[in-house]
Amino acid sequence: xxxxxxxxxxxxxxxxLALDELYADYTNCLDEGDFERWPEFFTDACxxxxxxxxxxxxxxxxxxxxxxxxxxxxxxxVAIRQTSMYAPRLVRxxxxxxxVEGWDDGVLxxxxxxxxLETPLDGATRVFNAGKYQDRLTVVAGRLKxxxxxxxxxxxxxxxxxxxxx
Amino acid sequence: xxxxxxxxxxxxxxxxLALDELYADYTNCLDEGDFERWPEFFTDACxxxxxxxxxxxxxxxxxxxxxxxxxxxxxxxVAIRQTSMYAPRLVRxxxxxxxVEGWDDGVLxxxxxxxxLETPLDGATRVFNAGKYQDRLTVVAGRLKxxxxxxxxxxxxxxxxxxxxx
Amino acid sequence: xxxxxxxxxxxxxxxxLALDELYADYTNCLDEGDFERWPEFFTDACxxxxxxxxxxxxxxxxxxxxxxxxxxxxxxxVAIRQTSMYAPRLVRxxxxxxxVEGWDDGVLxxxxxxxxLETPLDGATRVFNAGKYQDRLTVVAGRLKxxxxxxxxxxxxxxxxxxxxx
Numbered sequence: 001x002x003x004x005x006x007x008x009x010x011x012x013x014x015x016x017l018a019l020d021e022l023y024a025d026y027t028n029c030l031d032e033g034d035f036e037r038w039p040e041f042f043t044d045a046c047x048x049x050x051x052x053x054x055x056x057x058x059x060x061x062x063x064x065x066x067x068x069x070x071x072x073x074x075x076x077x078v079a080i081r082q083t084s085m086y087a088p089r090l091v092r093x094x095x096x097x098x099x100v101e102g103w104d105d106g107v108l109x110x111x112x113x114x115x116x117l118e119t120p121l122d123g124a125t126r127v128f129n130a131g132k133y134q135d136r137l138t139v140v141a142g143r144l145k146x147x148x149x150x151x152x153x154x155x156x157x158x159x160x161x162x163x164x165x166x
Numbered sequence: 167x168x169x170x171x172x173x174x175x176x177x178x179x180x181x182x183l184a185l186d187e188l189y190a191d192y193t194n195c196l197d198e199g200d201f202e203r204w205p206e207f208f209t210d211a212c213x214x215x216x217x218x219x220x221x222x223x224x225x226x227x228x229x230x231x232x233x234x235x236x237x238x239x240x241x242x243x244v245a246i247r248q249t250s251m252y253a254p255r256l257v258r259x260x261x262x263x264x265x266v267e268g269w270d271d272g273v274l275x276x277x278x279x280x281x282x283l284e285t286p287l288d289g290a291t292r293v294f295n296a297g298k299y300q301d302r303l304t305v306v307a308g309r310l311k312x313x314x315x316x317x318x319x320x321x322x323x324x325x326x327x328x329x330x331x332x
Numbered sequence: 333x334x335x336x337x338x339x340x341x342x343x344x345x346x347x348x349l350a351l352d353e354l355y356a357d358y359t360n361c362l363d364e365g366d367f368e369r370w371p372e373f374f375t376d377a378c379x380x381x382x383x384x385x386x387x388x389x390x391x392x393x394x395x396x397x398x399x400x401x402x403x404x405x406x407x408x409x410v411a412i413r414q415t416s417m418y419a420p421r422l423v424r425x426x427x428x429x430x431x432v433e434g435w436d437d438g439v440l441x442x443x444x445x446x447x448x449l450e451t452p453l454d455g456a457t458r459v460f461n462a463g464k465y466q467d468r469l470t471v472v473a474g475r476l477k478x479x480x481x482x483x484x485x486x487x488x489x490x491x492x493x494x495x496x497x498x
Contacts (some may be wrong), residue, residue, distance in 0.1 A: 013183045017345045024429035031429075031445065031464070053256070090385070090486045092445055092462050094428040096260040097190035097197075113197065113258055115283060117447065117462045119486040125462045130258050130283045130291045132197070154256045154285035179349040219422065262426040263356035263363075279363065279424055281449060296424050296449045296457045298363070320422045320451035 003142035008103060019098050019110060022144055027093040027114075030165055035080055038165060039073035043140055046070060047148040050166055053131065054156045064158050065151075065165075080163065088121040091128060091164050107147060108137040114151070116166055129153050129166065169308035174269060185264050185276060188310055193259040193280075196331055201246055204331060205239035209306055212236055213314040216332055219297065222318045230324050231317075231331075246329065254287040257294060257330050273313060274303045280317070282332055295319050295332065335474035340435060351430050351442060354476055359425040359446075362497055367412055370497060371405035375472055378402055379480040382498055385463065388484045396490050397483075397497075412495065420453040423460060423496050439479060440469045446483070448498055461485050461498065 007015065022041075029037050042048065050065040067073045094115040101109035111134055118128035131153030138147045151166040153159075173181065188207075195203050208214065216231040233239050260281040267275035277300055284294035297319030304313045317332040319325075339347065354373075361369050374380065382397040399405050426447040433441035443466055450460035463485030470479045483498040485491075 012187070013180065014345065016183060016186065017348060020348065021344070021431075024431045027429045027445070028431055028443065092447075092464075092486055094260060094426060094445060094447055096262070096428070097193045099187075099190045099194055111194065113193070113260060115258075115260055115281075115447075117459065117486070119462065122488055124489055124491075125459050125485075125487055127283065127291050127293060127459060130285065132258075153291075154258055154283070155291055156288050157290055159290075178353070179346065182349060182352065260426060262428070263359045265353075265356045265360055277360065279359070279426060281424075281426055281447075293449065293457050293459060296451065298424075319457075320424055320449070321457055322454050323456055325456075 004106060004139035007108070007139050007144065008106070012100060015100055015108075016098065018144065019100065023095050023098060023112060027095055031090075031092050033090075033164075035077045035165070038077060039070045041146055042070050042073060042149070043138060043145045043147045044070050046073070046146060047150075048073060048146070048165075049149070050151040050153065050162065052156050052158065053152050053154055056150070056152045064162060076165070083163065087161075089161070090119045092117045092119070092125075093166065095133075106138060108144070110135045110137060114166060118161070129155070129159050129162070131166075170272060170305035173274070173305050173310065174272070178266060181266055181274075182264065184310065185266065189261050189264060189278060193261055197256075197258050199256075199330075201243045201331070204243060205236045207312055208236050208239060208315070209304060209311045209313045210236050212239070212312060213316075214239060214312070214331075215315070216317040216319065216328065218322050218324065219318050219320055220322045222316070230328060242331070249329070253327075255327070256285045258283045258285070258291075259332065261299075272304060274310070276301045276303060280332060284327070295321070295325050295328070297332075336438060336471035339440070339471050339476065340438070344432060347432055347440075348430065350476065351432065355427050355430060355444060359427055363422075363424050365422075365496075367409045367497070370409060371402045374402050374405060374478045374481070375470060376402050378405070378478060379482075380405060380478070380497075381481070382483045382485065382494065384488050384490065385484050385486055386488045388482070396494060408497070415495065419493075421493070422451045424449045424451070424457075425498065427465075438470060440476070442467045442469060446498060450493070461487070461491050461494070463498075 048067040049063040051063040055062045096113045098112040116129040117125050119125040134150040136148040137144045214233040215229040217229040221228050262279045264278040282295040285291040300316040302314040303310045380399040381395040383395040387394045428445045430444040448461040449457050451457040466482040468480040469476045
């Protein structure tokens with residue numbers, strides 16, 4: 001039995017635990033600023049989008065961030081490292097309500113809520129952005145990877161300081 | 167073995183996973199504004215209350231919301247749909263620290279923390295309300311349902327814009 | 333097989349569930365203001381620190397809180413009960429992304445994100461402090477206990493109202 005079959009044959013609870021671990025790793029990677037490791041959570045061909053809920057629900061394709069391959073994610077990381085025009089800050093991501101929505105042809109649909117908190121270097125922590133992850137995952141070399149990750153945020157207001165991934 | 171016995175015979179961990187799923191479904195239903203599905207999380211005779219912690223702890227019955235049956239929950243949903251006096255907003259609920267407190271005569275006591283975030287249509291996301299769920303659940307037709315759900319919020323200040331369930 | 337061996341022989345998922353329970357108990361104890369029970373989550377010899385991330389990462393030992401034994405934790409609780417110079421408030425802790433980092437000689441390394449919310453007696457709930465728990469646990473009399481708990485918060489700003497544990 002290949003790794004993909006192992007995930008597909010998991011009962012709902014083992015799968016949720018595997019997802020708990022994956023999302024904890026994912027947010028931890030970003031919270032620690034370990035951005036070089038971030039593209040490795042995705043498949044080579046992938047979609048990563050940050051999009052306001054209003055656009056998403058009305059079918060407007062307009063995204064605030066759009067990457068369409070792992071290479072584009074890597075380019076983003078290079079850009080983050082080279083940019084110094086933004087005030088230093090830390091972002092922490094809290095995840096809640098991870099939900100398995102089902103499998104379609106070897107692709108797992110998952111949804112979760114996230115809350116991103118922002119802390120400027122000499123300031124207090126504040127709410128930065130909240131929304132939902134709408135993700136599609138597939139198994140590559142025995143590991144679950146994001147084939148598509150949509151960060152659909154609740155505000156219609158685009159956060160000006162959206163420098164780091166969500 | 168009936169469904170109720172299956173839940174009661176579950177070890178603590180399987181039960182916690184079943185509760186993780188239930189609370190993820192519950193918050194997802196509300197976060198998506200799928201209010202018509204909300205009463206189905208409750209038993210026909212039920213109690214749903216939103217109450218400030220101070221009142222709760224001093225034994226004052228004064229609740230901000232009080233519904234005493236599934237029909238009253240349904241009436242609430244109709245009222246939400248008919249009301250248009252409030253500014254459009256999204257509410258997102260984060261849940262943490264789900265705790266199984268035990269069974270009493272086929273009723274499961276559960277406690278959790280929640281944080282409700284609010285996003286006005288053209289504004290930024292902010293903290294709206296936080297508190298604890300103090301819930302009593304029972305098994306109906308093979309599924310865990312809320313027989314009582316208390317949303318005990320930390321503030322003594324009643325949120326003026328408490329339009330949607332928590 | 334002793335209790336320590338049982339935890340060490342648990343697979344990753346059972347261990348994560350045991351940790352979910354432990355952290356839910358821990359935050360619940362503090363959120364309910366049940367401070368006398370708080371030192372019991374620790375081993376007799378232990379380290380409890382609240383430290384700004386900047387100090388932590390630059391290796392500065394300067395902590396905002398430092399306790400080096402369970403007795404010091406108990407002293408802290410006495411101090412909390414005797415102090416009345418602070419405005420009454422409730423603190424609620426949300427935990428996310430619990431990660432098992434591994435065992436070293438019978439000591440389990442765990443990391444998690446926390447968000448502390450603060451509610452003044454007659455005010456609205458707001459973000460108070462956020463950061464990560466960097467914990468080392470060991471098994472004492474069949475139960476996981478904190479041998480070291482570092483609360484590394486994201487801000488360089490020390491919260492003036494840090495009266496209760498995190």
